[in-house]
Amino acid sequence: MKVVQTPLAGNVVCVKAEGRLDAATVPTLEQTMQRLLLEGQAKLVVNLEAVSYISSSGLRVLLTARRQSRSRGGDVFLCCLHPRVKEIFEMVGFMSVFGVYATSEEAASAFSQPAPTA
């Protein structure tokens, strides 16, 4: 598991994960996101383009980071879902929980949009 972070417009940071996201590899992503949150970076985009497998461990890390960032006035948006990962997200209703976007730029710009009321 490799995790690369890139700054985006609007004080947003993109975290790109690469590889299998299972119980063995998820600490790498978890530690990166926790460090960013501790540094006060609450607007995060997770790019999952290069993640073709995600287990429940990975899903839990995303949920936890989302809860923590929202409590700090930010959010965690996701982008570039691999079809396999999208299938797993649909099984557990994640598509209606997370903001999911086609590109990291779209996800970053969504932070400046008013939140949907629905």
Place this chain on the structure above:
Amino acid sequence: MIKRRLTVPGRFESLAQIAEFVEETVRAANWNDDEVYHVQMAVDEACSNVMEHAYGSGWQGDIDLTCYIEDQGDLVISIRDNGKPFDPSSVPEPPIGADLESLPEGGLGLYFMRKLMDQVTFHFDEKNGNMLTMVKRRPQ
């Protein structure tokens, strides 16, 4: 009948090897990519639960996986460990589609196993430990 067996240490580092083993076995039965992926995920969740809960907190041991492709084409996977006894009835159902924020620890893995496989059975006895058997019917 195809029968394959793998024994690995019950640690997260074994998950990639387990995934390869499952893929090779299911491909040997000429199942498609979707089926391979679904079985891999169910087994990954099952083994992760063993590593985290049965062998967590100082317990150590191996995980034995046995895969059969039966003559009629169904896949049977047995996963055995010597960790703490596992009682599936103690795991609450995850609130799928509702309040995911309150997702209970461990319940999501069990949910995927039941969702992706046709049959999931747990058995424990003092001599043999935990035995999980999962069945996936041959794709039509």
